[in-house]
Structures are given as C-alpha cells and as structure tokens.
Amino acid sequence: MKHKKYLPLVLTAITVAIISGFFSSLLPDGLERVSRSLYFTNKAKESPAVFTDYNFSGPLNPELSSIITGIFGILFIYFIFHALIHYQHILAASKKLFRIEKWIFRKELKEEEKT
Amino acid sequence: MLKISEDLKMHIPNGLLDPKVSAGTAFAAAAVLGYCFARVRQALTHLVPESVLAGAGQMAANISEGSKRMMSTFAENHIMKMGAVASLIFAAQMLNFPVAAGTSGHLLGGILAAIALGPFSGTIVISVVLLVQSIFFADGGITALGANILNMAIIGTLFSYYIYYMVNNIFKGRSGFTMGILIASFFSVLLAAIACSFEIALSGTSPLSIVLPAMAAVHSRIGIAEGLITIIAIEILKARKFELDGKVINET
Numbered sequence: 001m002k003h004k005k006y007l008p009l010v011l012t013a014i015t016v017a018i019i020s021g022f023f024s025s026l027l028p029d030g031l032e033r034v035s036r037s038l039y040f041t042n043k044a045k046e047s048p049a050v051f052t053d054y055n056f057s058g059p060l061n062p063e064l065s066s067i068i069t070g071i072f073g074i075l076f077i078y079f080i081f082h083a084l085i086h087y088q089h090i091l092a093a094s095k096k097l098f099r100i101e102k103w104i105f106r107k108e109l110k111e112e113e114k115t
Numbered sequence: 116m117l118k119i120s121e122d123l124k125m126h127i128p129n130g131l132l133d134p135k136v137s138a139g140t141a142f143a144a145a146a147v148l149g150y151c152f153a154r155v156r157q158a159l160t161h162l163v164p165e166s167v168l169a170g171a172g173q174m175a176a177n178i179s180e181g182s183k184r185m186m187s188t189f190a191e192n193h194i195m196k197m198g199a200v201a202s203l204i205f206a207a208q209m210l211n212f213p214v215a216a217g218t219s220g221h222l223l224g225g226i227l228a229a230i231a232l233g234p235f236s237g238t239i240v241i242s243v244v245l246l247v248q249s250i251f252f253a254d255g256g257i258t259a260l261g262a263n264i265l266n267m268a269i270i271g272t273l274f275s276y277y278i279y280y281m282v283n284n285i286f287k288g289r290s291g292f293t294m295g296i297l298i299a300s301f302f303s304v305l306l307a308a309i310a311c312s313f314e315i316a317l318s319g320t321s322p323l324s325i326v327l328p329a330m331a332a333v334h335s336r337i338g339i340a341e342g343l344i345t346i347i348a349i350e351i352l353k354a355r356k357f358e359l360d361g362k363v364i365n366e367t
Contacts, residue, residue, distance in 0.1 A: 005192070006199035008355075013199075013206035020210035069252065070209050074202040077247055081198025085191050 010078055017070035021063045126248065126255025126263050127311060133318040134258075140314065141261025147269050148242055154235040159190035193236070193360060200231050201240045208244065208254075212340065220337030223307065225272035226279065226300045227345045231352060232360050234276035241268040262314050266307040275303035293346060300342035301335070308334035 132140075204224035211219040224244075228237030242264050248254040255263045279299035283291045312330040316323035353359070 006195050009199035009357075010202050013203040016203070016206040017209055020206070023210075066209075070206065073205055073247055073251060076251070077205050077243060078198045078202045080243060080247075081194050081201065084194050 010074065013074045014071055017074060018067050021067035021070065126245070127259040127266075127314070128253075129256030129258050131256075131315055131318065131320050132259050132262055133320075136314050136318045137258050137261060139261075140265045144242075144261045144264040144269060147273070148239070148264070151235040151238045151273070155233075155239060158233075158235075159186060159193060161187050193232070196357075196360065197232055197236055197240050200228055201244055204228060204240065205244045205247065207344075208248070214333075214336045214340055218333055218336075220334075220340060222344055223267055223271050223300075223304055223341055224345075225267060225303045225307075226275055226296060226341075227348055229272050229276040230279070230296065230345075230349055230359055231357070234273050236360070237276070238268050238273045241272050262311070266310045266314075270310050271303040271307040275299045275306065278302050296346050296349060297342040300345045301338035304334050304338035304341050305331065 204222070204227065207222040207224055209221070211221045214220045223241075225237065225241055228240045231237070232240060245255060245260065245263050245267060249257050249260050249263070276299065279295040282295035282298050285291070286294050308330045309327065312323065312326040315321055315326050349359075
C-alpha cells in the first residue's frame with residue numbers, strides 16, 4: 001500500500017471494533033429507549049441488508065460476527081476513499097458536470113482565472 | 116440480556132417516517148451534500164492554465180477530457196485522511212456506552228470529523244458512514260437515510276461546526292478551542308435529536324409534545340459524553356502530530 005501514513009488510525013478503528021464486539025452496551029440507545037417508552041417501537045421495520053445489525057446468520061457467536069462485520073465495514077469505508085484517489089479524474093472531472101459549481105463560485109473562479 | 120437484533124442504535128429505522136417527510140429530508144440532504152461536494156472539490160483542485168494543458172503530455176493523463184482542473188498535491192493526503200477518520204468514526208459508532216439506567220448511546224462523531232477535516236469534508240465523511248451503515252448493516256433505514264443524513268451529517272456536523280466557530284471567536288486561544296468542542300459536541304447531539312423528534316412528529320408517529328422532551332432528556336446526557344470523547348480524541352490526534360485540516364481548508 002502506498003499510503004501508510006494514516007494506517008495507525010485505521011488500526012485504531014479495528015481495535016475499537018474488536019473492543020465494541022465484546023463490551024458494547026446492549027441496552028437500548030437514545031431513540032430506541034424513547035420509542036419503547038412511548039410505545040411506537042413496533043412501527044419500526046427492519047430494512048433488508050447484508051449484515052443486519054452487525055450480524056450474519058451462521059455458526060459464529062454474535063460477538064465474533066459483530067467484530068468481523070465491523071472490520072469489513074471499516075475496510076470498505078477506507079477503500080471508498082482510497083478508490084477516490086485512483087479515480088481522481090472523477091473528482092477533478094469536466095466542468096460540464098458541475099454547472100452548479102460555476103454559479104456557487106462565480107466570483108472566486110473569475111479571480112482564479114485572472115491569476 | 117437483549118438480543119443484538121433488537122438494538123436499533125441512534126439512527127432512524129424504516130417505518131417511523133411517512134413518505135412525505137422521507138422525500139423532503141432526502142431532497143434537502145442531497146442539495147446540501149451537493150454544495151459540500153462542490154466546496155471540497157473547489158478546495159482540493161486548482162485551475163490548470165491552457166498553456167500548461169497544451170505542453171503537459173503525460174501529465175494530461177490525469178486530467179479528464181476537456182477538464183481544466185487538477186487535483187492539488189494537498190488533495191491526496193486530505194482524501195486519505197478522510198478515509199481514515201471515516202473508518203474511525205464508523206468503528207466508534209459501533210461502541211455503545213451506557214449513559215443512564217437502561218439507556219445507552221454512541222458517539223456521533225460530527226464535531227470530531229469537522230475539526231479534523233473541515234466542516235464540508237466532515238459532512239461528506241459522516242454521510243458516507245451513514246450510507247454504508249444503512250446499506251450493509253441495517254443501522255438506520257434506507258428510506259430514512261435522507262433524514263439521518265440531515266440530522267447527523269448536516270445538523271450534527273455542518274451546523275454544529277458554526278457553533279464551535281462562534282464560541283472560538285468569543286473565547287480565544289486554547290480554552291476557546293476546548294470550550295468550543297465541548298459546547299458544539301453537546302449541541303450537535305441535542306440538535307440532531309430535536310430534528311429527529313420533529314421528523315417523527317411530522318410523520319404522525321407520535322405527538323411532538325411527548326417525543327421532544329423525551330428525546331431531549333436522553334440525548335442531552337449522550338451529548339455530554341460525546342463532548343468528553345471528542346475532546347479526548349482530538350487531543351490524542353494532536354499529540355500524534357495529526358494535522359487538523361479544519362483550520363486549513365473551508366474555515367467559513
């Protein structure tokens with residue numbers, strides 16, 4: 001990997017994911033607590049997803065599957081941004097795609113073109 | 116002990132919002148995200164003069180057809196930083212800590228992202244985290260994604276950054292930095308919760324007079340924890356010589 005500079009941060013993230021697999025509080029969180037005490041939690045529907053609530057159905061215990069899916073998520077997010085560097089031309093794409101940008105930066109663009 | 120499948124986290128699940136509110140918040144979120152993307156792109160690229168384009172040769176491979184913009188040298192570093200901070204916030208959002216009897220909360224990370232990367236990059240980072248959570252982990256419904264982005268990424272990051280900015284203008288120096296982070300983190304969680312309860316009330320799920328006090332009471336406690344965790348995380352990053360780009364790009 002070319003960019004090792006921020007690898008410690010990603011390793012920290014993986015450590016946090018492993019810690020959270022074992023120690024994350026299973027108490028209902030803010031919104032869920034409120035929705036339970038006000039009796040509208042039954043209205044919430046589970047949306048279809050690959051790993052519903054950081055779990056995949058399988059022989060693994062919930063802690064381990066939560067850690068594995070968490071690490072998958074961390075690496076996936078990291079590589080989204082990593083891919084952005086390899087496909088820089090998308091970010092620096094043709095101005096035609098960004099007409100709205102011309103309107104937002106009309107003053108700054110004029111100054112930039114002068115210099 | 117509760118089953119993990121019952122644990123819905125802070126994000127709004129499918130079914131709590133009606134289609135009108137979902138569509139409205141999605142439209143608002145898309146508009147603001149587009150603006151943020153434009154601001155980040157503006158900061159990370161620079162205009163290439165025609166003369167340079169003509170003589171560039173191999174260099175021009177990086178520049179797409181008809182483009183006059185090129186990534187600056189600062190950009191690559193900044194995008195790597197965005198990826199690292201995004202993965203860190205994703206991991207931190209998995210870690211639920213108990214805040215009161217029978218209730219837990221987790222880090223929102225909005226102010227952390229905004230201070231580490233600048234408000235516009237921070238908003239994009241939190242949105243990517245929310246997107247991945249809703250697609251792969253059912254943490255926050257896909258139909259409620261717009262509302263979640265509006266609450267956490269836009270109100271909890273972009274808007275709250277200006278609270279930090281204003282506090283920083285009143286109290287100068289190091290104390291202003293610390294105070295700003297604590298106050299802005301607290302309000303980022305509280306305002307996100309208030310926005311969330313407005314959306315739930317507008318959808319007719321539950322009356323505002325009941326949801327709002329309940330949400331505000333729970334999330335003000337989470338907000339205090341958020342402030343403390345954010346300040347510790349920022350201090351660790353500073354000690355590790357992590358450059359905070361919030362000062363460098365997109366200050367206002």
